Amino acid sequence: MDILFILIPLSVVLVFAVIGIFAWALNSGQFDDLEREGERILGADDTGRFPPSGNVDSDQAQ
């Protein structure tokens, strides 16, 4: 049971670490617009075509 005397302070440190990671994610804009990211795949932009060369399955290559 003595191990708890280390584990409990450790869990406090862990919580602060998690909060720190969340802060980073939040401030880099990851939560700004949750709907838009889901719809991005439906948007019509021509940057997402086939890669210019290689890495294309032979039956998909034109």
Added chain:
Amino acid sequence: MAVASVLTERAVAGAVDDDLRALDDPLNQASFTTFSQAQGGAREATSQFRVSGMYCAACAGLIETALQGVDGVLEARVHSATALALVRWDPLRTRASALVEAVRRAGYGAVPDAAASARAQREAEQRKALWRLFVAGFCMMQVMMYATPAYVAEPGDITPDMLRLLQWASWLLSLPVLLFSAGPFFSGAWNSLRQGRLGMDVPVSLGIAVTFIASSGATFDPGGIFGHEVYFDSLTMFVFFLLGGRWLELRARHKVALSLEAGTARLPDSVERLRPDGGTELVAIARLAAGDRVRVAAGQAFPADGVLLEGRSLADEALLTGESEPVAKQPGDELVAGSLNLRAPVLMQVLRLGEDTRQAGIVALMRSALTQRPRLVQQAERFAGPFLWAVLALAAGAAAVWSLIDPSRALWVAVSVLIVTCPCALSLAAPSTLLAATGALARRGVLLQRIEALEGLAGIDMVAFDKTGTLTRDRLELGETRVLGAGGDAAALLGRAAALAELSTHPASRALVAAAGDAARDATWREVEELPGQGLEATAPDGTRWRLGRRAWVDARLADSAEVPEGALCFGRAGDAQAAFVLREQLRDDALATIAALRAEGVELALLSGDAPARAAALAQRLGITEVQGGATPADKLAAVAAWQAQGRRVAMVGDGLNDAPVLARADVSFAFAHGSAVARSGADVVLLGERLADVLVARRQARRTLSVIRQNLAWAALYNAACVPLALVGWLPPWAAGIGMASSSLLVVLNALRVAQLAPAPGQG
């Protein structure tokens, strides 16, 4: 060293001043301030600011007070739900920077309201709120885990050392919740106290602070005056739930702001202008002038009101008219700034720009509506003050009484009383509900010039309509065809007449063409001649001359005929009329359905028209309206409405915003259809942007729903407080239960308020 630090301090202060001084630059001011001439010729300015740091409706009052304290401010209105401040001020006596400074001194932030900065501010506000919520949530989870052993363990299971360790860990994790997450409550409470008022944050922060101090005392000095009970779990949970409610409210508020802004933010920054030599150049929209020709690509918004010159396309005018279907556009059609060109690139000619466009009118109207604080909200706020005083008094009283009965519980009972009371229905729910309702109506193209109109609208029991342009459109349609000669075929005659009418643009001719539709038009006419005021004359294939026009001109025998009414179109050889086409005004598409639906809801209907009594009566008969007054002057209309009001009826007038101003002002609620760019100039309470009469019905239903939601919230608040405060007073409600009760009650109120963000589906419509 000392000199250097003074210098840097100056530099910093100077930078802030520069930031403020930039507001006084006339060029910058143009984006958020409009200047106008007041009575007496003095110039006055109206500025719009976005306020940050507002957490409850009471804050709006504080900021208003602060702004009104500035010398030279004529009027200050702050709307809590949109966080917008509208200030009218005298440019001779004060400056824009002084206004911002006053708001800052009161403990809030203010930035000029230009859409871009508003968006950035919203994003920052949202991030901050989410950040606070997350910190509170995560710490709450962990504190709960530390608290669990104390709840489930049998006495003696946990060593005192371990219990102390768990309490210390809880205390450590409660610190960020108290110092950071609960910050808005403390700053809100402090701001309202400093202004000598009592906001809803005061009891909340008092409860939080007392809980933390007492629990800390119990943690570090278990034998001390605070006993040995700790409530860190209740504290963190309370803060988390309360922040959760505010987060939802914030999201909803941002959504409304976004949908209203969508219409305004749509204008492109630069446009492709055609040079006189035929080339094109890219210019900023501000450099456009009326008369310029502009190419608009598909997917781009039209930069100005104008006329389509070349190309065919579809336009999405949903934000400007509430019309959800794309509208087909061909050369000669009008284009509205801010609507979206959907299909093909077109060339347009600019007619009106900037402030003169219909879009600018709509935006101005929305802004002024959103900064109002309706009477309903003011009333609720007036109640909130005494209510909060009563809560504080009850908490103090409970502490005093319990310290005689059981001193160890006195503190917790007082805390429970403080946090169980839920004043949010009084201070938060009414503005949220009204805002959500206004936003929903605006999306349908129904703009409220006064939000208070919602209140009046719900109680309307009589609707008076103007005729032309309201019930009818300014175009004619064929009512009936009368065959005059023996053996004539009505359809064939109509087809021949339509073939002739096709060659004219007169409204009566158009009505005939529309009525004939695709029916066979085999007749070919030669030598067509149009005589103004009389009609058309042309030669038929058999060489005879035929006439289509006024009865006396076509056939002198019909000059005083009872069979053919004056105004009918006659058709036949000169002196031998074959058919008479009786024309009538075309009703709006949904006029009949709307009238029927209004009557079904128990609303009395009336027709007040300046047109000839016979025509007004005929139209009223078609619609089944019994109360008719034709040939009415504006004074007659006013008298009629006043007479109905004297009988105790509450009258809504639907009319033409520009010509019916006096009677619109007299009616309890007034509706007007928007005419072009004159949107904001009409004096009506409700401006209908679309061409649907049914919007009157929709607005009335929405108003009734809104008021019933507000009433539900008030009833719930009364019930909840009446039930829970006594429980807390007698000590049956521990702080954690009080926290859950208060948080879920405010969540319920907010969620209920947001129901009106969607319009109720109107029967008979998709």
